[in-house]
Amino acid sequence: xxxxSGTILRVNLTxxxxxxxxxxxxxxxxxxxxxxxxDKLYIDEVDPKVDPLSPDNKLVFAPGPFTGTFAPSGGRYHxxxxxxxxxxxxxxxxxxxxxxxxxxxxxxxxxxxxxADEPVYLWIKDDVVEIRKASHLWGxxxxxxxxxxxxxxxxxxxVACIGPAGEKQVLFAAIMNEMHRAAGRGGVGAVxxxxxxxxxxxxxxxxxxxxxxxxxxxxxxxxxxxxxxxPVGGAGLKAYGTDVLVNILNEIGSxxxxxxxxxxxxxxxxxxxxxxxxxxxxxxKGCFSCxxxxxxxxxxxxxxxxxxxxxxxxxxxxxxxxxxGIDNLDAVTHxxxxxxxxxxxxxxxxxxxxxxxxxFEAGLITLKETEGVDLSFGNVDAMVEMTRKTGLRExxxxxxxxxxxxxxxxxxHPELSMTVKKQEIPAYDxxxxxxxxxxxxxxxxxxxxxxxxxxxxxxLGCGAKLDPHATLDKPYWVxxxxxxxxxxxASGGCIFGTFGMGGDNYSAMLSALTGVTYTTEDYxxxxxxxxxxxxxxxxxxxxxxxDDQLPLRMxxxxxxxxxxxxxxxxxPEMLPEYYKxxxxxxxxVPTQERLHELQLA
Amino acid sequence: MRFPAVSSVGCCNLLRTGLLNALWACExxxxxxxxxxxxxxTSDWIGDSMPKVLxxxxxxxxxxxxxxxxxxxxxxxxxxPTATRIHVYSWxxxxxxxxxxxQQCDSASCVKVCPTGALHRAKGTTLVExxxxxxxxxxxxxxxCPFGNAVYDSVTESILKxxxxxxxxxxxxxxxxxxxxxxxxxxxxRSRKRELAGKFKSAFEGA
Numbered sequence: 001x002x003x004x005s006g007t008i009l010r011v012n013l014t015x016x017x018x019x020x021x022x023x024x025x026x027x028x029x030x031x032x033x034x035x036x037x038x039d040k041l042y043i044d045e046v047d048p049k050v051d052p053l054s055p056d057n058k059l060v061f062a063p064g065p066f067t068g069t070f071a072p073s074g075g076r077y078h079x080x081x082x083x084x085x086x087x088x089x090x091x092x093x094x095x096x097x098x099x100x101x102x103x104x105x106x107x108x109x110x111x112x113x114x115x116a117d118e119p120v121y122l123w124i125k126d127d128v129v130e131i132r133k134a135s136h137l138w139g140x141x142x143x144x145x146x147x148x149x150x151x152x153x154x155x156x157x158x159v160a161c162i163g164p165a166g167e168k169q170v171l172f173a174a175i176m177n178e179m180h181r182a183a184g185r186g187g188v189g190a191v192x193x194x195x196x197x198x199x200x201x202x203x204x205x206x207x208x209x210x211x212x213x214x215x216x217x218x219x220x221x222x223x224x225x226x227x228x229x230x231p232v233g234g235a236g237l238k239a240y241g242t243d244v245l246v247n248i249l250n251e252i253g254s255x256x257x258x259x260x261x262x263x264x265x266x267x268x269x270x271x272x273x274x275x276x277x278x279x280x281x282x283x284x285k286g287c288f289s290c291x292x293x294x295x296x297x298x299x300x301x302x303x304x305x306x307x308x309x310x311x312x313x314x315x316x317x318x319x320x321x322x323x324x325g326i327d328n329l330d331a332v333t334h335x336x337x338x339x340x341x342x343x344x345x346x347x348x349x350x351x352x353x354x355x356x357x358x359x360f361e362a363g364l365i366t367l368k369e370t371e372g373v374d375l376s377f378g379n380v381d382a383m384v385e386m387t388r389k390t391g392l393r394e395x396x397x398x399x400x401x402x403x404x405x406x407x408x409x410x411x412x413h414p415e416l417s418m419t420v421k422k423q424e425i426p427a428y429d430x431x432x433x434x435x436x437x438x439x440x441x442x443x444x445x446x447x448x449x450x451x452x453x454x455x456x457x458x459x460l461g462c463g464a465k466l467d468p469h470a471t472l473d474k475p476y477w478v479x480x481x482x483x484x485x486x487x488x489x490a491s492g493g494c495i496f497g498t499f500g501m502g503g504d505n506y507s508a509m510l511s512a513l514t515g516v517t518y519t520t521e522d523y524x525x526x527x528x529x530x531x532x533x534x535x536x537x538x539x540x541x542x543x544x545x546x547d548d549q550l551p552l553r554m555x556x557x558x559x560x561x562x563x564x565x566x567x568x569x570x571x572p573e574m575l576p577e578y579y580k581x582x583x584x585x586x587x588x589v590p591t592q593e594r595l596h597e598l599q600l601a
Numbered sequence: 602m603r604f605p606a607v608s609s610v611g612c613c614n615l616l617r618t619g620l621l622n623a624l625w626a627c628e629x630x631x632x633x634x635x636x637x638x639x640x641x642x643t644s645d646w647i648g649d650s651m652p653k654v655l656x657x658x659x660x661x662x663x664x665x666x667x668x669x670x671x672x673x674x675x676x677x678x679x680x681x682p683t684a685t686r687i688h689v690y691s692w693x694x695x696x697x698x699x700x701x702x703x704q705q706c707d708s709a710s711c712v713k714v715c716p717t718g719a720l721h722r723a724k725g726t727t728l729v730e731x732x733x734x735x736x737x738x739x740x741x742x743x744x745x746c747p748f749g750n751a752v753y754d755s756v757t758e759s760i761l762k763x764x765x766x767x768x769x770x771x772x773x774x775x776x777x778x779x780x781x782x783x784x785x786x787x788x789x790x791r792s793r794k795r796e797l798a799g800k801f802k803s804a805f806e807g808a
Contacts, residue, residue, distance in 0.1 A: 206681065
């Protein structure tokens with residue numbers, strides 16, 4: 001049972017039943033844990049046609065084997081459900097220390113099912129599990145919820161909760177833990193809200209044992225050394241956070257602005273990590289077991305936007321900044337704090353607002369609808385106000401809360417939504433960086449960068465340096481990154497660990513920890529198995545190859561200015577090769593042969 | 602005279618006293634903590650080697666808890682939050698974290714109240730040692746320690762406190778941000794002194 005707790009906890013909120021089952025160690029060996037194990041548990045039990053916000057949907061939280069150990073930056077938990085934003089598999093992971101605490105409490109996964117009659121929270125102290133009333137917490141924002149739950153349980157309890165955005169089922173609501181850490185994408189917080197589940201507080205005191213301690217420690221030290229010596233993992237992220245990417249992406253002309261109407265901004269630096277470090281940064285922060293410390297403890301002194309919190313990350317600084325024509329970092333940081341405190345994904349929010357701004361400038365959204373707010377690109381005060389209105393679903397915020405796909409469709413202009421599978425694509429312009437576009441198009445959870453972060457090789461030159469404008473070999477790299485990331489997610493690792501560690505490091509640590517031997521090939525194979533399992537769920541949910549494409553703008557409207565002027569995305573040309581490499585047919589359906597090979601059939 | 606061989610130990614005595622006073626008196630805790638503090642000293646320094654102290658720099662702490670993990674693992678070969686001898690306390694609203702471990706006090710309350718001598722200081726050392734064989738599990742030390750740094754562990758049925766890993770603390774090895782350092786006693790306060798000297802400098806320059 002090394003690396004695992006051996007127990008899966010199940011809480012039915014309809015009946016109040018709390019039950020336990022043994023972790024299936026055969027599944028653990030095949031799917032590792034966290035994302036993989038949660039996927040397996042969820043997909044075995046839930047109909048892919050389920051309405052994401054109905055009591056029939058389930059929500060699975062799972063730490064991985066690394067979670068709670070000193071595997072470098074390996075303290076994450078994963079949440080799996082069907083996403084209300086996307087209507088496909090939603091998997092979001094988060095750092096902080098909530099995941100390790102759940103693992104220490106003795107659980108490899110927590111399955112939430114049904115729906116409570118009234119607001120409740122869950123209090124888990126090792127073997128003692130209570131469903132408690134939470135009506136007095138309903139409506140509270142994330143920091144206050146966290147403090148109040150601690151006051152009623154244990155002052156050192158780790159608390160994952162939703163804010164008003166989750167309660168009101170904003171379709172991109174997040175689940176927050178330790179106040180500022182987010183399982184952010186796909187609307188996992190809205191699913192929690194739909195179940196009337198406000199928070200999960202955990203205290204765990206049990207041990208995670210190690211199969212081969214000396215070997216594990218040695219593998220960890222090798223991995224740590226790799227990260228420490230890496231320019232991004234060892235220095236860049238701590239100094240400037242992920243927001244350091246603003247200038248890097250802008251310099252290659254792949255920094256989308258004004259809802260992807262262009263890919264370059266002459267004033268991008270104003271929202272970059274260097275500016276953040278000089279003005280808003282208080283100190284760097286690390287999640288549990290992190291050796292990188294990309295977290296930004298930030299404070300805004302400008303009285304108009306004053307406050308303390310964390311972030312923004314690169315994608316948030318972009319989405320609520322230049323994608324909305326805004327370069328005021330005080331305001332963007334403030335809105336990022338609001339997103340954290342209300343519990344919603346700033347990527348989808350910012351991109352949805354950018355879409356609304358384009359609809360407004362086209363005269364489709366009227367001043368009457370915005371209650372007099374000028375939603376033109378660049379209106380800083382409007383951006384801040386819309387953040388609050390969206391999280392609380394007030395006025396026009398009630399429409400923004402549905403995401404840009406539903407918003408743009410409601411005005412008859414679906415082409416203005418920058419989404420894949422209804423989820424907003426992030427801050428790397430796929431017209432200037434070909435591989436990441438293929439990742440957006442094929443990612444199982446919809447438009448997303450982190451599940452196949454080819455930026456590492458296409459832009460940052462980590463491990464290899466590829467031409468971002470070229471399409472050659474990109475399907476190979478996308479598949480490789482997707483499979484490796486799935487395995488890292490399943491282990492409980494942070495994707496930033498790859499700034500210094502590779503598959504060899506991960507498989508060595510996992511083998512020594514669990515006692516199950518994984519070669520690097522085995523490790524990647526586990527990732528590929530997880531990817532295909534998710535894919536089969538999505539096919540069951542009704543997805544076809546038509547859903548594996550970028551917004552029309554990416555293939556028809558060239559970048560207008562900057563170093564990537566004239567570029568378009570070539571995803572349609574890369575897709576057949578990607579399907580072939582995956583062992584899928586020309587319609588993007590996994591062949592029986594490949595499923596059999598992956599022990600999925 | 603407890604420290605017959607090395608006169609510089611007096612500096613550490615003063616510092617520890619200063620730590621206690623500051624903890625109770627200082628209103629601006631953040632500013633005080635950010636100067637870095639001597640909180641623990643270690644074993645046998647008689648001879649040529651300078652006694653070393655575990656320095657905490659809360660201003661550098663990222664709250665990652667790698668020190669706790671390393672501590673639990675090096676003592677128990679497992680990761681158990683209740684097995685660690687060092688604990689990180691975080692204030693999430695302000696994003697501030699402080700690691701806490703045994704201060705190895707000169708005038709140690711735990712040693713004074715221990716009825717069996719299980720907690721003791723060997724002659725000529727700066728480390729408060731613990732002898733499992735002599736311990737009767739009365740938990741008096743956990744009550745007496747003003748910091749809460751002596752903890753009873755029901756799994757091992759023993760008192761857990763920092764032993765500086767026999768002079769090679771695992772927490773220091775695993776701290777990714779140098780928030781924990783194991784340094785020679787006589788230079789442990791150098792950075793603090795320079796900082797305060799700098800304030801004098803500014804005051805004179807401004808005058």
